[in-house]
Amino acid sequence: MKSASNKPIIGISMCLLGTNVRHDGGNCANSFANKSLSEFFEWHPVCPEVGSGMSTPRPAMRLVQTESGIRLRESQSGKDRTEQLTTYCASLVQKLSTLPLQGFILKSKSPSCGLKRVMVYGEKGNKVAARNGLFTEALQQALPFLPIEEDGRLNDVTLREHFVERVYAYGRWTAFRANKPQPKHLVQFQQRHKMQLYAHDPRLAQKLGRLAGNHGESSFEDVLKNYEATFFECLSNPTKHGRHANVLHHLMGFLKNTLDSGDKQELLEQIEAYRLRHTPLAVPLMLLNHHLRRHPHPWVGSQTYLEPYPGALRHGQILVG
Ligand code: SF4
Structure with a gap:
């Protein structure tokens, strides 16, 4: 709400x-x-x-x-x-x-x-x-x-962005919980957040994938509690340039058959420039989003990683990440 x-x-x-x-x-x-x-x-x-x-x-x-x-x-x-x-x-x-x-x-x-x-x-x-x-x-x-x-x-713009990102993730989680989710909905929630979580902590992101998909003997309510604690623990860890670069490479892989060699080279160069801290994250991210508009991919397009908070916050120079 x-x-x-x-x-x-x-x-x-x-x-x-x-x-x-x-x-x-x-x-x-x-x-x-x-x-x-x-x-x-x-x-x-x-x-x-x-x-x-x-x-x-x-x-x-x-x-x-x-x-x-x-x-x-x-x-x-x-x-x-x-x-x-x-x-x-x-x-x-x-x-x-x-x-x-x-x-x-x-x-x-x-x-x-x-x-x-x-x-x-x-x-x-x-x-x-x-x-x-x-x-x-x-x-x-x-x-x-x-x-x-x-x-x-x-x-500090990095700390500010981390806070704003968690604010919007918290909003998505509380809305999800309020809708009386079923196990299949948790799988969908995890899928949407997968790349965002990997940018924060790959180990916890993998654990969340297992929690969402394999409920074992636990009641679903216990699974949700465990997932919630791990989800916010994962997001509380700061992202790193190398992890963002890995995520961007991974997402780019879904477009490898649709981008021409010039577009691929340009995107690779921008990801590398970001990894080396020569350019902000917004640059390869905007380029990736631009290619996704031309070549939509349902799974990649659903990732919260691409827009973890309203773009106006970034475009308004409040967050420049
Ligand atoms: S909100 Fe009130 S209690 Fe809190 S720091 Fe400000 S003056 Fe102090």
């Missing part, structure tokens, strides 16, 4: 959209999210701290490692805010679980919204570890496969 605008719904830390909810009364507006991505995504903003009843402005807080576990405390006074925030986060993620979210963009380093790199302090103020913020922890427990990214990492 998508939004009324038919755009994927993405959760986002409210301060990233420019709303003044930060502890200092300001915001952390992320221009990329506000200007570029908002054309493609519908935002679902949340501020766990303000939602839990905290005021703006409010005292700065931090995570502290204590004998009774991780606590959220005001940095100056030491006042404990753990129960207030975690109680609210539990109800918030329960509500979020009922929405057709396809991803989440979080404010880095916040003791509530940060992802992995939130500093944890000892009782004496020394840094002892880094971990998720308390809201992020609750979100990942409730929705373990939801694509999540931090604001700062969206400035």
Whole structure:
């Protein structure tokens, strides 16, 4: 299910959209999210701290490692805010679980919204570890496969593309699950994603092929759960130039009897130029898509690899992969 605008719904830390909810009364507006991505995504903003009843402005807080576990405390006074925030986060993620979210963009380093790199302090103020913020922890427990990214990492085009790719894959998977699939539908789902999965992790892609086609003694529901976990594990691994080149060569093989020698040579040269990082992936991919329009091939044409997200994201220079 998508939004009324038919755009994927993405959760986002409210301060990233420019709303003044930060502890200092300001915001952390992320221009990329506000200007570029908002054309493609519908935002679902949340501020766990303000939602839990905290005021703006409010005292700065931090995570502290204590004998009774991780606590959220005001940095100056030491006042404990753990129960207030975690109680609210539990109800918030329960509500979020009922929405057709396809991803989440979080404010880095916040003791509530940060992802992995939130500093944890000892009782004496020394840094002892880094971990998720308390809201992020609750979100990942409730929705373990939801694509999540931090604001700062969206400035890197490779990380940005990886996030967007996973957002759309998550949307296809949740739509597939909602349609009460039968075993033959899982085989079809796997076939469509086969080359996209190979570009991420050939070993896991092979495992997914076996899971989709051979259910053995397991119930189909167990197969779907196993497939889901492996599917998102596979897509979470970053692609590599060599793997993309292998996939492009493989897809080109289906057209070997229809392309003339000049077209073949040109495509091979562009794949090699991409492998050597002389040109972006979009170049051999556009050439391959161009040949497929002239010489349609049902199996190749069905591959999500050829358009893992709407082409407008790439053509609009938001993703240049
Ligand atoms: S980081 Fe999270 S909790 Fe902090 S102001 Fe932003 S949305 Fe609110």
